[in-house]
Amino acid sequence: LGRERYGVEDPKFLRLRYGVQVNSLGLTESQPENNIIRIVLEALAVTLGRDARARALQLPAWNEALGLPRPWDQQWSLRIQQILAYETDILDYPDIFEGSVVMDGLVEEMVADARAEMAVVAEHGGAVQAVPYMKTQLVESHRARVGRIERGEQKVIGQNVFTESSPSPLQEGEDGGILTVDSAVEQQQIDAVIAWRSARDAAAVDAALLALGEAAADPNVNLMPATLAAAQAGVTTGEWSEELRAVFGEYRGPTGVGDAAAAPSDDALDDLRDRVERVSEALGRRIKILVGKPGLDGHSNGAEQIAVRARDAGMDVVYEGIRLTPERIAATAVQEGVHVVGLSILSGSHAQLIPDVLAELRDAGADDVPVVVGGIIPPNDERALLAAGVARVYTPKDFEVSKIMGDIVDLVAERYEVAAPSAT
Structure with missing residues (x-):
């Protein structure tokens, strides 16, 4: 590709140097000690073969499906x-897969698939124009994976097979095996930013922001010099972003939900559709759900799967993507007239953001709209959220999406006092 399409001749520039952040998608809340084995296997996958070895590797912590990892947990992944590197001979030999018929066949298959996918991207006009297509493919791929796990076709030890277990000693202790961040840290950071702003040269900041805005407005000007000057003047990231947002607007990436293909029917989905239809008829209009991602959390897989399954079940779905403010979520809920709000948070900020959303809904006169929450939420926080008014809390152990959606249908029926259909 480099030689043929881009005319690159120097072999040095044709090398692929890559880093890997091992995906934490496969980590489980159930029997979390098994996650260490999963992490090791994924590390081996990108380090065993010398000629294709990753140049940088970042591993997740064993407890990321439970909550935020502690320093000790992060150290374990580093170890x-x-x-x-130091206790095996993995670095001592040439590529151990060289000459392997099986590996060569797998590589050829992957290359062929990659070229076919690149051809599709080219048909869309290139990578930028193909972003909606690629996002939809990601959503559909993850939906297929979730479906295989739900049906038991893909075995996940401790989750859908071999679920019997003794209590994990890793979760003993007052912290439950996770990091709990003191809520005072937020105010400390706010105070630090205020102090920073008060101590800098305000005139220099204003001049730097003005120059940044002018550079942004001129398509022929490189933004980097103005950005560096702004940083040297003490401009904060938020101020820099606001100045650019005033010129360029705010980009909202495609969610992939609306364009995802309809799910194939199965008994669970057919039953769910029937229940949605009956409750919608009793309500006088179709069940409408708002799926929201408050805060800076960019982990969208869970929210997208809930939104897609709700759509496939026959609900009207409102999903605007990631990084929404509590104010925007509440305003959208009122404007759209939704029956239920579903919030997804995997960043650890649920204890702050969920109450903010509840407060915004109350202020908007929509405190009768039930709120359900899904994400990486420890048991103590789950109890606190339920006490604060959240109707349901779902965590990674609740992997059957159709079951979650059925629970939401029952919740809507109960809250709006219509006959709740029973599951068959």
């Missing part, structure tokens, strides 16, 4: 890399 995995160090043990592989």
Whole structure:
């Protein structure tokens, strides 16, 4: 590709150097000690073969499906890399897969698939124009994976097979095996920013922001010099972003939900559709759900799967993507007249953001709209959210999406006092 399309001749520039952040998608809340084995296997996948070895590797912590990892948990993941590097002979040999018929066949298959996918992207006009297509493919791929796990076709130890277990000693102790961040840290950071702003040269900041805005407005000007000057003047990231947002507007990426293909029918989905239809008829209009991602959390897989399954079940779905403010979520809920709000948070900020959303809904006169929450939420926080007014809390152990949606249908029927259909 480099030689043929871009005319690159120097072999040095044709090398692929890549880093890997091992995906935490496969980590489970159930039997979380098994996650260490999963992490090691994924580390081996990108380090075993010398000629294709990752140049940088970042591993998740064993407890990321439970909550935020502590320093000790992060150290454990670092030690995995160090043990592989220093206590094995993985670095001592040439590529151990060289000449492997099986590996060569797998590589050829992957290359063919990659070229076919690149051809589709080219048909869309290039990578930028193909972003909606690629996002939709990601959503559909994850939906297929979730479906295989739900049906038991893809085995996940401790989650849908071999679920019997003794209590994990890793979760003993007052912290439950996760990091709990003191709520005072937020105010400390706010105070630090206020102090920073008060101590800098305000005139220099204003001049730097003015120059940044002028540079942004001119398509022929490189933004980097103005950005560096702004940083040197003490401009904060938020101020820099606001100045650029005033010129360029705010980009909202495609969600992939609306364009995702309809799910194939199965007994669970057919039953769910029937229940949605009956409750919608009793309500006088179709059940409408708002799926929201408050805060800076960019982990959208869970929210997208809930939105897609709700759509496939026959609900009207409002999903605007990631990084929404509590104010915007509440305003959208009122404007759209939704029956239920579903919030997804995997960033650890649920204890602050969920109450903010509830307060905004109350202020907007929509406190009768039930709110359900899904994400990485420890048991103590789950109890606190329920006490604050959240109707349901779902965590990674609740992996059956159709079951979650059925629970939401029952919740809507109960809240709006219509006959709740029973599951068959």
